[in-house]
Amino acid sequence: xxxxxxxxxxxxxxxxxxxxxxxxxxxxxxxxxxxxxxxxxxxxxxxxxxxxxxxxxxxxxxxxxxxxxxxxxxxxxxxxxxxxxxxxxxxxxxxxxxxxxxxxxxxxxxxxxxxxxxxxxxxxxxxxxxxxxxxxxxxxxxxxxxxxxxxxxxxxxxxxxxxxxxxxxxxxxxxxxxxxxxxxxxxxxxxxxxxxxxxxxxxxxxxxxxxxxxxxxxxxxxxxxxxxxxxxxxxxxxxxxxxxxxxxxxxxxxxxxxxxxxxxxxxxxxxxxxxxxxxxxxxxxxxxxxxxxxxxxxxxxxxxxxxxxxxxxxxxxxxxxxxxxxxxxxxxxxxxxxxxxxxxxxxxxxxxxxxxxxxxxxxxxxxxxxxxxxxxxxxxxxxxxxxxxxxxxxxxxxxxxxxxxxxxxxxxxxxxxxxxxxxxxxxxxxxxxxxxxxxxxxxxxxxxxxxxxxxxxxxxxxxxxxxxxxxxxxxxxxxxxxxxxxxxxxxxxxxxxxxxxxxxxxxxxxxxxxxxxxxxxxxxxxxxxxxxxxxxxxxxxxxxxxxxxxxxxxxxxxxxxxxxxxxxxxxxxxxxxxxxxxxxxxxxxxxxxxxxxxxxxxxxxxxxxxxxxxxxxxxxxxxxxxxxxxxxxxxxxxxxxxxxxxxxxxxxxxxxxxxxxxxxxxxxxxxxxxxxxxxxxxxxxxxxxxxxxxxxxxxxxxxxxxxxxxxxxxxxxxxxxxxxxxxxxxxxxxxxxx
Amino acid sequence: xxxxxxxxxxxxxxxxxxxxxxxxxxxxxxxxxxxxxxxxxxxxxxxxxxxxxxxxxxxxxxxxxxxxxxxxxxxxxxxxxxxxxxxxxxxxxxxxxxxxxxxxxxxxxxxxxxxxxxxxxxxxxxxxxxxxxxxxxxxxxxxxxxxxxxxxxxxxxxxxxxxxxxxxxxxxxxxxxxxxxxxxxxxxxxxxxxxxxxxxxxxxxxxxxxxxxxxxxxxxxxxxxxxxxxxx
Numbered sequence: 001x002x003x004x005x006x007x008x009x010x011x012x013x014x015x016x017x018x019x020x021x022x023x024x025x026x027x028x029x030x031x032x033x034x035x036x037x038x039x040x041x042x043x044x045x046x047x048x049x050x051x052x053x054x055x056x057x058x059x060x061x062x063x064x065x066x067x068x069x070x071x072x073x074x075x076x077x078x079x080x081x082x083x084x085x086x087x088x089x090x091x092x093x094x095x096x097x098x099x100x101x102x103x104x105x106x107x108x109x110x111x112x113x114x115x116x117x118x119x120x121x122x123x124x125x126x127x128x129x130x131x132x133x134x135x136x137x138x139x140x141x142x143x144x145x146x147x148x149x150x151x152x153x154x155x156x157x158x159x160x161x162x163x164x165x166x167x168x169x170x171x172x173x174x175x176x177x178x179x180x181x182x183x184x185x186x187x188x189x190x191x192x193x194x195x196x197x198x199x200x201x202x203x204x205x206x207x208x209x210x211x212x213x214x215x216x217x218x219x220x221x222x223x224x225x226x227x228x229x230x231x232x233x234x235x236x237x238x239x240x241x242x243x244x245x246x247x248x249x250x251x252x253x254x255x256x257x258x259x260x261x262x263x264x265x266x267x268x269x270x271x272x273x274x275x276x277x278x279x280x281x282x283x284x285x286x287x288x289x290x291x292x293x294x295x296x297x298x299x300x301x302x303x304x305x306x307x308x309x310x311x312x313x314x315x316x317x318x319x320x321x322x323x324x325x326x327x328x329x330x331x332x333x334x335x336x337x338x339x340x341x342x343x344x345x346x347x348x349x350x351x352x353x354x355x356x357x358x359x360x361x362x363x364x365x366x367x368x369x370x371x372x373x374x375x376x377x378x379x380x381x382x383x384x385x386x387x388x389x390x391x392x393x394x395x396x397x398x399x400x401x402x403x404x405x406x407x408x409x410x411x412x413x414x415x416x417x418x419x420x421x422x423x424x425x426x427x428x429x430x431x432x433x434x435x436x437x438x439x440x441x442x443x444x445x446x447x448x449x450x451x452x453x454x455x456x457x458x459x460x461x462x463x464x465x466x467x468x469x470x471x472x473x474x475x476x477x478x479x480x481x482x483x484x485x486x487x488x489x490x491x492x493x494x495x496x497x498x499x500x501x502x503x504x505x506x507x508x509x510x511x512x513x514x515x516x517x518x519x520x521x522x523x524x525x526x527x528x529x530x531x532x533x534x535x536x537x538x539x540x541x542x543x544x545x546x547x548x549x550x551x552x553x554x555x556x557x558x559x560x561x562x563x564x565x566x567x568x569x570x571x572x573x574x575x576x577x578x579x580x581x582x583x584x585x586x587x588x589x590x591x592x593x594x595x596x597x598x599x600x601x602x603x604x605x606x607x608x609x610x611x612x613x614x615x616x617x618x619x620x621x622x623x624x625x626x627x628x629x630x631x632x633x634x635x636x637x638x639x640x641x642x643x644x645x646x647x648x649x650x651x652x653x654x655x656x657x658x659x660x661x662x663x664x665x666x667x668x669x670x671x672x673x674x675x676x677x678x679x680x681x682x683x684x685x686x687x688x689x690x691x692x693x694x695x696x697x698x699x700x701x702x703x704x705x706x707x708x709x710x711x712x713x714x715x716x717x718x719x720x721x722x723x724x725x726x727x728x729x730x731x732x733x734x735x736x737x738x
Numbered sequence: 739x740x741x742x743x744x745x746x747x748x749x750x751x752x753x754x755x756x757x758x759x760x761x762x763x764x765x766x767x768x769x770x771x772x773x774x775x776x777x778x779x780x781x782x783x784x785x786x787x788x789x790x791x792x793x794x795x796x797x798x799x800x801x802x803x804x805x806x807x808x809x810x811x812x813x814x815x816x817x818x819x820x821x822x823x824x825x826x827x828x829x830x831x832x833x834x835x836x837x838x839x840x841x842x843x844x845x846x847x848x849x850x851x852x853x854x855x856x857x858x859x860x861x862x863x864x865x866x867x868x869x870x871x872x873x874x875x876x877x878x879x880x881x882x883x884x885x886x887x888x889x890x891x892x893x894x895x896x897x898x899x900x901x902x903x904x905x906x907x908x909x910x911x912x913x914x915x916x917x918x919x920x921x922x923x924x925x926x927x928x929x930x931x932x933x934x935x936x937x938x939x940x941x942x943x944x945x946x947x948x949x950x951x952x953x954x955x956x957x958x959x960x961x962x963x964x965x966x967x968x969x970x
Binding site: 153156157160161162163245246247248250251338339422423424425426427428429430431432433434445449560 | 747748750751753754757758788789790792793794795848849850851852878880882942944945947948950951952
């Protein structure tokens with residue numbers, strides 16, 4: 001068969017439309033020694049765009065710590081795999097679906113959830129939990145309400161129907177997301193350590209099988225869209241957003257796990273970004289094999305689809321597999337039982353070529369390694385971010401009293417209750433949700449117990465903007481702290497790095513500094529990165545988002561009896577603050593919300609103190625000494641205390657700020673490595689002694705009891721009324737009655 | 739006790755139901771594929787689990803109600819056999835004509851997953867003997883279309899025959915439609931068939947079974963069933 005004649009001609013305009021730079025196109029022409037066909041141009045644009053190739057980020061991602069005694073599979077596969085003992089592994093990853101969600105929030109967010117669930121069950125794991133991290137524009141922006149409603153409904157619509165509990169996440173607002181929201185979805189699954197499945201194909205001449213839903217024209221060029229800035233025409237890109245079918249995904253899950261159990265699968269790769277192209281190339285390239293596809297066999301939803309369209313379609317709920325010799329019929333029977341399409345669409349070869357045939361013509365014939373794992377990579381120029389000055393308490397003025405400030409903070413868009421959001425997610429299905437949304441971390445039992453997994457997503461974008469290195473460290477430290485606060489041993493993270501245009505040195509500088517910060521913290525906290533995703537070009541009309549490296553952390557709890565919650569348990573218990581307080585107001589929620597100033601350096605993260613203080617708190621939980629634990633983060637100490645009170649309905653009487661400490665800095669400073677812990681009455685002195693022996697800063701700051709939050713020299717606040725403010729901001733904003 | 743849990747494409751709480759039956763009654767439930775024509779021999783309880791059978795396409799439960807196995811379920815019910823439909827199972831029972839009425843979209847048009855209070859309307863059925871009449875129990879809901887409704891005559895008949903199993907209640911036991919999770923008429927959360935051998939309910943008692951996980955008010959329903967079927 002001959003290569004098809006080159007119509008249309010490949011013009012510079014066509015190359016640009018495919019998101020390839022002229023020098024990248026020249027490199028490609030040199031590589032193949034001739035002008036590419038239009039299908040080949042489509043294929044290379046899909047493989048070499050930022051989203052699939054990580055060409056701007058790879059060189060920095062390699063600096064992250066990715067190994068550890070529990071790590072079975074680090075980055076590079078569909079998801080990370082970490083040993084949790086008893087022959088079981090936790091499989092997890094987080095991925096963004098930012099651009100599609102801005103254009104069409106319901107389908108964009110839903111297919112984001114679908115994509116990440118598929119990444120997890122492709123590895124042979126049954127999904128047991130989903131989380132997310134969402135960022136929207138400021139609440140006065142006209143689009144925010146519609147985007148929030150659509151994204152939340154989309155996440156729920158997909159996850160609820162698929163049947164995975166959505167157990168945690170975060171929602172934040174800032175004007176810098178006005179034109180570019182963030183939807184980061186994380187999935188966590190459970191597999192047997194000796195039944196993990198990988199993408200790398202093995203064996204020449206084996207059948208490559210297409211499974212799942214049919215291929216349509218949806219999502220063509222989705223990955224290319226995700227690799228460019230938005231202009232004013234963002235809304236016109238709606239046809240590139242895929243449409244999700246969670247029902248098909250549920251069937252695909254059950255069918256895939258069933259054929260894996262039956263020993264039919266040699267290699268498996270889901271069709272995510274750039275669909276058939278990316279999955280086929282990755283299977284071949286990772287396995288050092290060639291792949292030949294025959295598109296005549298691809299199940300299509302529409303008639304007359306061209307090779308170009310089939311290769312670039314991002315229709316959802318599809319998988320590609322290499323089937324074990326002689327197992328084709330058994331695999332097909334299982335898929336037919338679940339009502340899914342099953343078609344042999346190609347085979348592996350020993351040529352290291354990626355060959356695509358359609359209607360008797362060769363539409364593409366390309367070197368597979370250079371498309372896949374040997375794609376171009378760049379060391380882009382970057383500027384070190386300029387350090388910001390420290391803000392001293394004496395620089396901060398407000399007319400609000402401490403009580404006023406607390407009321408404003410807990411009813412602010414970022415710190416208010418997100419119940420309106422998570423009640424739209426089924427967080428109880430599968431019957432293993434021990435700690436629901438609203439705590440420091442979600443806790444999900446492993447099978448019938450006693451083990452459990454803790455999970456959380458964290459990042460403080462205003463810190464990353466103010467100081468990307470400390471901000472990167474803080475995102476990791478906060479995830480580690482949240483897992484610790486529920487009694488878990490943090491074991492590994494997935495990262496979802498959302499930034500602006502990497503071709504701008506100042507944006508690349510933010511990226512580099514954040515990655516360095518993440519690396520430093522993961523190293524110090526023995527918290528390796530096992531999977532992740534990079535989302536660049538989050539800009540609209542030249543304005544970048546806040547740098548937002550979301551960290552998804554997973555921790556292990558050996559025995560459910562040793563978990564902890566943040567609500568006060570009884571009256572009369574001493575309230576202890578663990579960790580050192582300098583009163584750091586720079587880049588704080590207090591400064592932003594109450595003083596309307598977004599200034600100053602972010603709080604420094606002392607990783608040695610983080611580890612020491614956290615290990616101490618975890619031991620208090622394991623020894624059964626702590627009765628409630630909460631990490632101190634956004635909004636500082638008083639917000640943490642208020643959250644503990646609101647979760648329980650029990651009040652707290654607080655002591656004065658220490659001598660010489662500015663009260664605002666004491667109550668609202670965001671110094672890191674801190675926890676609030678309560679212990680049974682009468683045990684305070686002993687715990688303080690123990691902490692001092694361990695070199696852990698500790699002090700008694702109050703006592704639980706009553707129905708009010710009492711701050712010295714200020715009006716007391718009834719916990720119920722505080723809770724009412726906390727709970728009602730979002731429903732009122734969304735125009736709901738409850 | 740020989741329970742059978744029916745698995746439709748898109749069912750997703752079948753394992754939750756299996757676990758609840760196993761833990762509370764010690765039974766080993768059989769999971770039965772929708773395309774089968776017969777129930778396992780000796781089946782004395784059929785459970786239609788929660789989920790999104792057939793993706794909720796067309797109407798919730800409409801396609802599942804026409805599955806092969808439903809003929810056998812209908813025959814089982816006609817013989818007086820016990821049938822429990824939870825959430826999507828309730829929707830399927832209504833679509834299959836085994837229970838009157840229909841479940842439409844929640845009044846607030848959003849999916850809702852939260853704990854609710856249910857008032858147990860009668861404690862003399864095979865499903866509720868372990869509860870007290872009027873008892874308030876904590877059970878979670880998780881649905882987008884749980885708003886029970888029917889024509890006036892049907893509602894009058896159900897009410898007149900005492901066929902309401904559970905109602906969404908306030909902590910003071912009062913029923914307030916606007917306060918419930920979905921706007922169901924008369925706060926109806928679950929209803930019985932004429933002979934009280936078929937129960938459909940939106941809330942999920944199967945998720946409130948184990949103290950390690952949370953409240954255990956759902957146990958009573960499975961204890962009742964185990965008791966009723968042991969006696970028989």
